[in-house]
Amino acid sequence: ALDHCFANDSVEHAFVIGGAQIYEEALKHPLCTRIYRTSIRGTFECDCFFPKISPHLFVKYQQFDQRRVYSTTPKSDSEPIQYTFECYDRREHEEYQYLDMVQDIVESGNVKGDRTGTGVISKFGRQMRFSLRNGQFPLLTTKRVFWKGVAQELLWFVNGDTSAKRLADMGVHIWDDNGTREFLDKRGLTDRE
Known part of the structure; x- marks a missing residue:
């Protein structure tokens, strides 16, 4: 009705x-x-x-x-x-925070170049808050993803790990390009592996 x-x-x-x-x-x-x-x-x-x-x-x-x-x-x-x-x-579903933020960044973010030549649209200081009560965990994506990679990367962050090699050893290659010697040297990170 x-x-x-x-x-x-x-x-x-x-x-x-x-x-x-x-x-x-x-x-x-x-x-x-x-x-x-x-x-x-x-x-x-x-x-x-x-x-x-x-x-x-x-x-x-x-x-x-x-x-x-x-x-x-x-x-x-x-x-x-x-x-x-x-x-x-x-209540709006908490994941709408992510979609609303993406829309705001696309509409009014700062456009910058990046190492790929594609460019980046960003906005400083944005944040989202989620309740993890009652076994809920927000999955922030709008496309198909490699879930094992998401879980491994999340655990990598939580553990405070900074070595992309450990992720690569687990079959997660999202940070590979950011860990190359050339990439690190170009950003003045000569003491990092």
Whole structure:
């Protein structure tokens, strides 16, 4: 239903009003970008509940706690019901940081020459932050890669190794050209192997 709503250009926002199964389907849909939820504190007879909101997909950005008297009967001695308005936004996948940064560098980076003659577009001081909680690890690439090489190179960095020869011995040749005697001498690194 959400796909159908947004197929029409005149629809900017669609609001989903339950049942539990409809909520569950909507929360999984990529077009569900925001949640407005009212949580009522208390014990009530009910058999359907709003699905659990995944902290990996949504982040709470606003909460309002309220106490109001609500009653379906005209009694004036009703106990106040406590409830909370909560607002959540869909988290952008962390790897979008990489894609956004690449786009920014391509659009507004500094163009320089390099040893290959192809040229380099760069931007100083950019950074990305990733949560490694819950067994997540971002894979930052937009093309097919040699995964064994990625893992070996990562371990090489983590170990603080600077010898490209050790990588080459493991079949990873990404740093071979940067480790040649000519390359090092040209950059004044005459004491390095």
